[in-house]
Amino acid sequence: MRARSVTIDAVNARKPTRAAETADATQEIAMPSATERRPQAPAFAQLRRRRTGRLVAGVAGGVAEHLDLPVLWVRGAFAVLAGCGGAGILAYALLWVFVPQGTTAERPISVRERQQGLGLILLGIGAMVAVGSLIALPTWVVALLVVELVGAAVVWREADESQRRRWRQGARSGVADALFGGGGRSALVRILAGASLVVVGIVVFLVGTSSIDDVRFGLLAVAATLIGVAVLTVPWWVRLVRDLNVERASRIRSQERAEIAAHLHDSVLQTLALIQKQADSEREVRRLARGQERELRNWLYGPDGYGSDRRAPVEDAPATAFAAELGRICGEVEDVFAVKIQQVVVGDCDLDERLTAQLAAAREAVVNAAKHAGVAEVSVYAEVESAQVSVYVRDRGAGFDPDNVPEDRHGLADSIRGRMQRHGGRVKVRTSPGAGTEVQMEMPRAAA
Amino acid sequence: MLIVTGEATAEVGESRPVRVFLVDDHALFRAGVRAELAAAAEQVEVVGEAGSVAEAVAGIGHYQPEVVLLDVHMPDGGGAEVLRQVRSKNAEVVFLALSVSDAAEDVIAVIRGGARGYVTKTISGRELADAIERVRAGDAVFSPRLAGFVLDAFSEGPNSAPVGDPELDLLTPREREVLRLLARGYAYKEIASELFISVKTVETHVSSVLRKTQLSNRYELSRWASDRRLV
Numbered sequence: 174m175r176a177r178s179v180t181i182d183a184v185n186a187r188k189p190t191r192a193a194e195t196a197d198a199t200q201e202i203a204m205p206s207a208t209e210r211r212p213q214a215p216a217f218a219q220l221r222r223r224r225t226g227r228l229v230a231g232v233a234g235g236v237a238e239h240l241d242l243p244v245l246w247v248r249g250a251f252a253v254l255a256g257c258g259g260a261g262i263l264a265y266a267l268l269w270v271f272v273p274q275g276t277t278a279e280r281p282i283s284v285r286e287r288q289q290g291l292g293l294i295l296l297g298i299g300a301m302v303a304v305g306s307l308i309a310l311p312t313w314v315v316a317l318l319v320v321e322l323v324g325a326a327v328v329w330r331e332a333d334e335s336q337r338r339r340w341r342q343g344a345r346s347g348v349a350d351a352l353f354g355g356g357g358r359s360a361l362v363r364i365l366a367g368a369s370l371v372v373v374g375i376v377v378f379l380v381g382t383s384s385i386d387d388v389r390f391g392l393l394a395v396a397a398t399l400i401g402v403a404v405l406t407v408p409w410w411v412r413l414v415r416d417l418n419v420e421r422a423s424r425i426r427s428q429e430r431a432e433i434a435a436h437l438h439d440s441v442l443q444t445l446a447l448i449q450k451q452a453d454s455e456r457e458v459r460r461l462a463r464g465q466e467r468e469l470r471n472w473l474y475g476p477d478g479y480g481s482d483r484r485a486p487v488e489d490a491p492a493t494a495f496a497a498e499l500g501r502i503c504g505e506v507e508d509v510f511a512v513k514i515q516q517v518v519v520g521d522c523d524l525d526e527r528l529t530a531q532l533a534a535a536r537e538a539v540v541n542a543a544k545h546a547g548v549a550e551v552s553v554y555a556e557v558e559s560a561q562v563s564v565y566v567r568d569r570g571a572g573f574d575p576d577n578v579p580e581d582r583h584g585l586a587d588s589i590r591g592r593m594q595r596h597g598g599r600v601k602v603r604t605s606p607g608a609g610t611e612v613q614m615e616m617p618r619a620a621a
Numbered sequence: 622m623l624i625v626t627g628e629a630t631a632e633v634g635e636s637r638p639v640r641v642f643l644v645d646d647h648a649l650f651r652a653g654v655r656a657e658l659a660a661a662a663e664q665v666e667v668v669g670e671a672g673s674v675a676e677a678v679a680g681i682g683h684y685q686p687e688v689v690l691l692d693v694h695m696p697d698g699g700g701a702e703v704l705r706q707v708r709s710k711n712a713e714v715v716f717l718a719l720s721v722s723d724a725a726e727d728v729i730a731v732i733r734g735g736a737r738g739y740v741t742k743t744i745s746g747r748e749l750a751d752a753i754e755r756v757r758a759g760d761a762v763f764s765p766r767l768a769g770f771v772l773d774a775f776s777e778g779p780n781s782a783p784v785g786d787p788e789l790d791l792l793t794p795r796e797r798e799v800l801r802l803l804a805r806g807y808a809y810k811e812i813a814s815e816l817f818i819s820v821k822t823v824e825t826h827v828s829s830v831l832r833k834t835q836l837s838n839r840y841e842l843s844r845w846a847s848d849r850r851l852v
Contacts, residue, residue: 474724513743517769517804552765552806556772565805611805 221275228290232268252293256300324370467504496521502536510543513550520557527596531616537588538566538612546570561617569609639757642686643670644677646695657746664750674698678706688753693720693727704734717756725770738762760824761831768803799826
């Protein structure tokens with residue numbers, strides 16, 4: 174009964190587990206370069222404005238995706254906030270400025286959703302005007318503010334689209350390019366319309382409010398113009414910062430590319446050239462290919478290899494040498510005796526005198542298997558536990574009768590058994606003619 | 622276990638080849654696997670292949686294969702992404718990871734995503750055909766290397782984090798023993814005679830290890846990583 178309930182719980186737990194795993198994977202990706210290197214790592218839903226299926230700038234949609242909520246709720250929240258002294262509109266504008274646009278294409282927007290969204294926008298503006306007029310702002314001021322906002326929005330929207338084009342073309346942007354975006358006549362018209370709306374709004378606002386104090390009027394006009402210019406060039410500034418980021422990312426990428434190219438040149442290409450020269454000798458080709466595979470594998474997936482996340486500097490990582498050393502030994506034997514060694518290591522630890530002896534014994538066992546078993550593959554399994562380190566060397570080859578080993582053969586007796594026993598370890602050999610051989614070597618670990 | 626056992630037993634009498642779908646981003650490798658499997662045509666039939674995640678999802682939906690041979694490393698998401706997209710729709714398709722990768726994180730991710738086994742790309746055609754039949758019948762297929770990865774992931778190192786559900790998070794001594802023998806290069810039959818149990822029991826142990834790997838909480842993986850660096 175207990176067991177069954179656990180199973181059902183476990184099945185239910187499957188989905189959250191996967192979500193947690195995704196989050197975990199994202200945490201591991203600390204460096205931007207790591208993201209690029211492993212594009213298959215599940216991407217966390219970053220806050221990005223939508224490109225398609227948007228009403229104004231895709232902010233609400235982006236936020237909805239980020240928070241995993243229905244778009245309608247987010248739009249509604251913006252509308253309600255807009256009633257609170259225009260906070261919703263301010264928030265929307267700020268998000269528009271600072272959140273980069275997404276790059277993926279999503280589903281298109283449905284008619285009903287568009288209608289709902291437009292309704293909410295009107296509702297929000299209505300609420301803002303209503304609340305605004307309640308707190309004694311003259312309606313015409315509000316109207317002028319709305320005119321300005323609409324003008325700015327038109328300019329912004331245009332800049333946004335040009336930005337998208339720029340992403341596609343990958344061109345660097347100048348001021349003019351940023352504002353006009355190479356969008357031709359219609360873009361120019363829209364920019365001018367937006368700019369003039371802003372200017373008209375500001376001028377009318379000033380003419381209406383300032384009583385005829387000339388100096389103050391002059392100052393205000395200058396300030397208003399400066400603000401207007403600042404507002405109009407904000408897209409350009411923001412874009413400048415983004416350009417810098419893009420450039421930095423692409424520089425990192427090209428550095429990585431250069432590093433990979435250099436490595437491949439030093440390893441794989443050299444080996445392939447050697448193989449071409451020695452194509453007649455099958456044994457030599459195999460040896461080269463195997464050595465190269467091992468080296469490249471280690472470079473890609475090894476503990477301090479290229480593919481592992483190099484977040485910790487190497488010097489404060491302890492010298493976990495046992496696994497690496499065993500790998501080196503297996504590689505050597507592979508090269509010398511032209512056999513494949515399937516090597517699995519669980520855990521790792523520092524080397525000490527005992528483990529060095531064990532490694533030497535293991536080497537002898539692997540060499541024996543490679544020499545005498547007459548097989549193409551040898552399995553080596555090592556496990557580091559808190560109390561002891563075990564190494565198993567196994568082949569499925571000829572095997573032998575332990576009682577019939579000639580007196581003059583010292584490999585097993587001295588190099589393996591003797592070495593292990595001198596350091597307090599144990600050796601077991603299981604073999605019989607035709608059934609292969611397995612040498613088990615266990616070494617207790619020094620009390621650390 | 623999502624395998625429809627009724628269907629499996631119904632087909633024991635007639636030996637129809639298993640319908641296999643290949644997913645790997647290297648066309649040359651797919652061609653090689655096809656050629657290797659052609660030698661075992663009475664066991665296995667390759668019905669289609671795909672070179673990307675999107676193609677794989679579409680192809681698996683279209684051909685309805687019984688077993689999918691899945692590469693771990695692919696652009697735009699890899700094997701884990703294919704699993705995520707396909708398993709919700711076609712729960713009865715069985716996945717077998719076939720990888721050259723030595724990165725335990727990648728392989729374990731695919732196993733946790735729901736693959737029924739993992740074999741390396743140096744496997745021979747005959748062994749691959751057998752492995753395909755075994756996962757088709759509902760067994761889990763572990764290569765020595767995967768057994769090593771799993772032992773590593775579940776190892777109780779001195780720095781291990783506290784575990785959530787002990788029943789799920791720990792391997793029984795017997796399962797550990799079976800895995801250890803697998804890692805040492807033993808075949809299921811040899812494990813059975815070594816431990817004086819039936820092959821069926823070995824398969825049960827391996828399946829439950831697989832289930833625990835798929836359901837265990839996320840501590841293992843991070844623990845595994847930290848153990849590896851700190852021990």
